[in-house]
Structure formats: structure tokens, C-alpha cells
Amino acid sequence: AATVDHLMTLHGFDPPWFEKEGLPTTFVGNPSLALDFSNADGARFRADNGLTPDQPLLLILPGSRPAEIARMTPVFEATAQRLKAERPDLAIAVVVADTVSDDLKGRVAGWSSRPILVEGDAAKKDAMTAATVALATSGTVSTELALAGAPMIIAYRLGGLSFALTRPLMTARHITLFNIAADDRIAPEFLQDEATPEALAQAVADRLDDRDLRADQIARQTAALELMGRGRP
Numbered sequence: 001a002a003t004v005d006h007l008m009t010l011h012g013f014d015p016p017w018f019e020k021e022g023l024p025t026t027f028v029g030n031p032s033l034a035l036d037f038s039n040a041d042g043a044r045f046r047a048d049n050g051l052t053p054d055q056p057l058l059l060i061l062p063g064s065r066p067a068e069i070a071r072m073t074p075v076f077e078a079t080a081q082r083l084k085a086e087r088p089d090l091a092i093a094v095v096v097a098d099t100v101s102d103d104l105k106g107r108v109a110g111w112s113s114r115p116i117l118v119e120g121d122a123a124k125k126d127a128m129t130a131a132t133v134a135l136a137t138s139g140t141v142s143t144e145l146a147l148a149g150a151p152m153i154i155a156y157r158l159g160g161l162s163f164a165l166t167r168p169l170m171t172a173r174h175i176t177l178f179n180i181a182a183d184d185r186i187a188p189e190f191l192q193d194e195a196t197p198e199a200l201a202q203a204v205a206d207r208l209d210d211r212d213l214r215a216d217q218i219a220r221q222t223a224a225l226e227l228m229g230r231g232r233p
Contacts, residue, residue: 012229013181032143033230035125040148042130045123049093049116051130056208057091058083059131059150060115061141062104064097071157072137073107078197079135083204084113090208093118093127095141133207133214135200142176142187143228146221151214152187153203155195178224186220 001023008028009015015025046053060080062073080092093116096104101119108115118127128134128148136142138156145152154176158166174180176187188203190196207214 011177011181013227027229029229030143032140033147033225033228035144035147037125037129037148039122040125040129042126045126045130048126049091051091055089055091056087056132057093057130058204058208059093059095059118059127059134061095061134061136061145062100063137063139064099066100066103068137069100069104069107072155072195073104075155075157075195075197075200076135077107077111079200079204080111080113080115082197082201083208086205087208091116093131095124095127133204135204138175138189140177143178143225146178146225147230149218149222151207151217151221153190153200153207154187155190155200157192157195178221178228181227182220182224184220184224186217186224 001018001021004023007018007023007025009018009025010028010030012027015027018025043053045051046055046057051057058080060076062069062076084090084092092113094104094108095118105117108117118124125148128145128150131148131150134145134150134152136145136152136154138154142152142154156175172180173183174185175189175191179186179189190199190203207217
């Protein structure tokens, strides 16, 4: 506050934190909240990939950075295997970011579940709209999934040394933006040692099996987007 004259912020819940320190702050909006899903078509995604309208679909989003792919893909693979063993009709799709395309495709090629690979922005939006449940590495993608109306599970692992160094500094109760906005664990978060295939598979299974649980989470996610500033200039 003593150094900066005026702060522009991406999130509607940010200004009070800075204004109480005497720093004038203006919320200008988050580009992610302006993403247009009006042309996204979940039915098209299902038809293009040979899925029935009611077939359960797990959409996995491992991330867009090499380190995320290295840490999270093995966990997500084991999670998918557990779910597929218990639910043979479960369809699995994996979003492939351009920045890690070759690496991720190489890793996924060995999966026994043979997931659908989703490439390109239009296909990603269709897949998000089609998903019964999403399993995602923490990041901006959580906001995109909420906009698409997809209930999700969030997971993240840092490198061991990075986690040891940052853990004493972490005071936030949540890491997902709409959870922070609502100050509520709307989307379950599994961090570091909590992000196990067993825990993730159970959280996904709970939502696959409970339509009301999915609907409630979607409604709460949507409400949290309003707290983040969706629709405000």
C-alpha cells in the first residue's frame, strides 16, 4: 500500500483485502469468467466418441505444465484403473494441453482404460459439458469446469522440497478459486499426500452414484462464480 498507487484485481473477492490496508483497488474482471460455452455441445462429444447419452463419463485434466504432468498423471492413471475395474461402462477422457501434448500422449498410451484424448479448445468445451464428473489438477481449469456445469474433484501435488518450503507460509483454507470466493469446500480438494488414487476414486465414485450430489455441487459452483464476479464489468 505504501508503494502502489492503485491496484487492479482479477477477482471480486480481492479488493477488501487490499483496501483495508489503505490501497485503492478496482476489480476489473477475470478473463476466465468470460469464456463462452454457448456453442459447447456435450451431446456432440458423446456422439462423436461413440458414447451413449447416459453413459457415465469421467473427464481427466492433468494440467498444462511438464512438472504437473509428471506428478499427477500417474495418480490419475491409478485412479482411473480403480474406477474402471468397478465400473466397466465408465468412459474416460483426458484433456491434452498443447504445451505438454507429446509427453502426455506418451504417458496415456500405456493406460489400460484406453481413454479418449481431447485436443483443441472446441473439443475441450464439448467434453467439459459432456462430463458426468471431472478430475482436475488445480488451476484455472476449475473455473472453466464450473462455467461448463461440471462437478469436479481437485487434486495437486508439489515437489517434496517445494511443499516443505511453502507449507509454513500457506494460510489459505482452499486452493480452488471458487472455493476461496465462497469460503467453502464446494469442490473437494486433495493436496499432496491426500491426493491418493484411493481417495480420488472414492470422491469420484460418490458423485457418479449420486445425481443429487452432482446437482448440488453444480449449483454451489455456479453461485460461487457470481461471488468471483461473473457478469460484472
